[in-house]
Amino acid sequence: MCIAVIGSGYVGLVTAAVFADIGCRVIGVDIDVERVAQLQRGESPIYEPGLDAVLQRHQSAKRLRFTTDTEEAVATCEMIFIAVGTPPALDGSTDLAQVQHAIATIARSAHGQKTIVMKSTVPVGTGSGVQEYLDANANPDATFTVLSNPEFLREGSALADARKPDRIVVGALSPYAAQPLVQLYHPFDAPIILMDVRSAEMVKYASNAFLAAKISFINTLADLCECAGADIRAVARGMGSDPRIGGAFLNAGIGYGGSCLPKDVESLYACAGELGCPTPLLEAIRQVNVQRVPHLLDRIADALHGLAGNTVAVLGMTFKPHTDDLRESRSIELCAHLTAAGVTVQAHDPLAVDAAQRLLPDVRFFADPLQAAMGADAVVVATEWPEYAQLDLTAVRQALRTPLLVDARNIFDPQQVQAAGLRYLGVGHSTAAPTAPDHVLPCEVPQPQVQ
Numbered sequence: 001m002c003i004a005v006i007g008s009g010y011v012g013l014v015t016a017a018v019f020a021d022i023g024c025r026v027i028g029v030d031i032d033v034e035r036v037a038q039l040q041r042g043e044s045p046i047y048e049p050g051l052d053a054v055l056q057r058h059q060s061a062k063r064l065r066f067t068t069d070t071e072e073a074v075a076t077c078e079m080i081f082i083a084v085g086t087p088p089a090l091d092g093s094t095d096l097a098q099v100q101h102a103i104a105t106i107a108r109s110a111h112g113q114k115t116i117v118m119k120s121t122v123p124v125g126t127g128s129g130v131q132e133y134l135d136a137n138a139n140p141d142a143t144f145t146v147l148s149n150p151e152f153l154r155e156g157s158a159l160a161d162a163r164k165p166d167r168i169v170v171g172a173l174s175p176y177a178a179q180p181l182v183q184l185y186h187p188f189d190a191p192i193i194l195m196d197v198r199s200a201e202m203v204k205y206a207s208n209a210f211l212a213a214k215i216s217f218i219n220t221l222a223d224l225c226e227c228a229g230a231d232i233r234a235v236a237r238g239m240g241s242d243p244r245i246g247g248a249f250l251n252a253g254i255g256y257g258g259s260c261l262p263k264d265v266e267s268l269y270a271c272a273g274e275l276g277c278p279t280p281l282l283e284a285i286r287q288v289n290v291q292r293v294p295h296l297l298d299r300i301a302d303a304l305h306g307l308a309g310n311t312v313a314v315l316g317m318t319f320k321p322h323t324d325d326l327r328e329s330r331s332i333e334l335c336a337h338l339t340a341a342g343v344t345v346q347a348h349d350p351l352a353v354d355a356a357q358r359l360l361p362d363v364r365f366f367a368d369p370l371q372a373a374m375g376a377d378a379v380v381v382a383t384e385w386p387e388y389a390q391l392d393l394t395a396v397r398q399a400l401r402t403p404l405l406v407d408a409r410n411i412f413d414p415q416q417v418q419a420a421g422l423r424y425l426g427v428g429h430s431t432a433a434p435t436a437p438d439h440v441l442p443c444e445v446p447q448p449q450v451q
């Protein structure tokens, strides 16, 4: 089986790698000439643990090659995966230009029977639109089956996720039409859930919106815990151990970011709007997330008696650890707000310094987190990279001008931070006295009736 994967980003590269793993011949395609040149040299243009070695191994074994020539890949392969980007448009809806470009090229260059598999996250109804377009515009000798196969991998563990998926969703016009993809996935030993194309498209949005809802929920409760004198970390443990709830995505912090959750919630919300379907829950999920960085800024401003003129060290630029992805990173947003408020920002990230520097030209980056903290009035841990949890807190205290540690991801034990001589500010738990009053029991306790 020969497979073309159009789009060689986080999803496309991992998809290409795992199909090469099971012995398929794979052609990875991208329109970015520099990216393809890099891949042909055996270098991964993105950081994803283990990916470099796997791509090199499959290229050496001639199971995998990369090209900018989409037409040749489409002509050669019977199954074509679309893994191009679907970024947000200005109004929050999905910009489908990359998908449209790829589909137009397929229409021009395909002959014979082709299976088109949509891995990109696309609004409900895109699959049927693609099928109609290809049926009407492609070469007369070409026929197409368009399938939906949303991707659920997580950056940072993408290869492991794609090799051992917890489920494979396949959307098709009929179970018969789904067969080529079902057979391809057979070696993965994962449950395959068959459904119609529109439902498969919706599953991806529903999953991401639900994860975003968990994060916005726990962040709302974190604010409440701060007022009520409760500890959100204990609350999350207590609720998360209920299997109906689950502990994942219940870490309070500065909100969700990355290339998927924000744009997928926005896109679903925009889609609901177009359909005239009210979705107040989606609106609340977005609003809570939008407020996270301003809320943290207010707390830092309170602690420092204002922002302007201070120096703040921000540790962690990526939207989460173990990735170099800065898309929709709350940390980048935090730094931009701090500099706009007249703060000198000194920053560190283990992986993404060059790309972060391009986004934040006014921020000074350091090779070491302690150097970034030198002379600062506060250090903010904005991404939960494991190395930050290992920092020598006494050395942090010595580096800082003002001893304030803002733990925006709740990775530290407040007692240890305070023992090192630092003032601690976490999310959803306070070392200060609660602002909420104790609930006073009624004064007159009813006496037991004596007969």
Ligand SMILES: NC(=O)c1ccc[n+]([C@@H]2O[C@H](COP(=O)([O-])OP(=O)(O)OC[C@H]3O[C@@H](n4cnc5c(N)ncnc54)[C@H](O)[C@@H]3O)[C@@H](O)[C@H]2O)c1
Pocket: 006, 007, 008, 009, 010, 011, 012, 029, 030, 031, 032, 035, 070, 083, 084, 085, 086, 098, 099, 101, 102, 119, 120, 121, 122, 151, 152, 153, 154, 155, 259, 260
């Ligand atoms: N990144 C994730 O964690 C993740 C997870 C699940 C689903 N998704 C979805 O998968 C899709 C791809 O995401 P990504 O993060 O891999 O994007 P990405 O931006 O990393 O990669 C997209 C690639 O497609 C290339 N491209 C654009 N137009 C092209 C064309 N016409 N022909 C060939 N190549 C083209 C770009 O140059 C880029 O290299 C998106 O719809 C995204 O929502 C992403």
